[in-house]
Amino acid sequence: MKTILIVEDEETISRVLAVYLKHAGYEVVQAFDGSEGLRSFTELQPDLVLLDVMLPAMDGWEVLKEIREVNSCPVIMLTALGDIDYKLKGLNQGADDYIPKPFIGEEVVARVNAVLRRSTHVLDTESTKQFGSLKINMDSHVVTVNGEKVILTPKDLSLLMFLAERPNRTFTREDLIENVWGMDYDGSDRAVDLSVKRIRQALLDWSSTQGEIRTLRGLGYQFSVYEK
Incomplete structure (x- = not known):
């Protein structure tokens, strides 16, 4: 069973994502700020990370940078920021996909499935x-x-x-x-x-x-x- 790490500070959104992903057959781990997310990533070595951009303690860009220095694990960025510049920033820094909020749970699962299929592993x-x-x-x-x-x-x-x-x-x-x-x-x-x-x-x-x-x-x- 593949493990998905959700790093999202809004508990309602994190809980909804976890429900959809568990229903799709994934094991889910949740973290609620950037520092906790990075610790969880290091300890668990998940198969994919859903990473919010706006996080307390350490923002998503910093977390992505730290991950990319040591690992090519797929990362999908989540953000309410709809500006194309933010999307390009994420992709240029090594994100595998980008999902703006609000989103539909089924879409997130489909994106997760697609990114894992084309993973470089x-x-x-x-x-x-x-x-x-x-x-x-x-x-x-x-x-x-x-x-x-x-x-x-x-x-x-x-x-x-x-x-x-x-x-x-x-x-x-x-x-x-x-x-x-x-x-x-x-x-x-x-x-x-x-x-x-x-x-x-x-x-x-x-x-x-x-x-x-x-x-x-x-x-x-x-x-x-x-x-x-």
């Missing part, structure tokens, strides 16, 4: 690697993002699978040619650059928020996953 099974919304079945060679199949050439698929099996490790072009194209390859190393470019284009819906194939100047390429 990595799930490995015997044949499948999952990085947030990106799934790579290593047996069937099927790649999906948000449930939609991604079409790749055989060589691009081989390159993606090689890198995804070794996240956050850096490989030179020569390494990739040797391991993906083979030692007998006699073409240009530009093939690696072009393959990476095509993969990035195919994974745009994933790479914008959850990870990327990074170019490390002078070093090579890395399948980089945003850490929890």
Whole structure:
């Protein structure tokens, strides 16, 4: 059972949220000011945080900043402030979603479900690697993002699978040619650059928020996953 931490100083709102989330099958923990919320987060390591912006002791922006320094746990901001600047501030500081008050309980549950589905937490099974919304079945060679199949050439698929099996490790072009194209390859190393470019284009819906194939100047390429 996944645990949701609600950090909200208005007890009525917190209680209503807790009822809806418990009904949806989540375990719920409540905190009523920023400092208490941060302590609860550190102790419990919840699966998602519903975080109000206007909190006593420590406001939501400060709590979000502290969380993001150590963890990529999904955070949804709650606030009565409807200005677009506040929404952008939250998203730019690392929030995963933003729900203005007043809100409907069912909407909050739906947003929680959606954010958890695209969480960057990595799930490995015997044949499948999952990085947030990106799934790579290593047996069937099927790649999906948000449930939609991604079409790749055989060589691009081989390159993606090689890198995804070794996240956050850096490989030179020569390494990739040797391991993906083979030692007998006699073409240009530009093939690696072009393959990476095509993969990035195919994974745009994933790479914008959850990870990327990074170019490390002078070093090579890395399948980089945003850490929890």
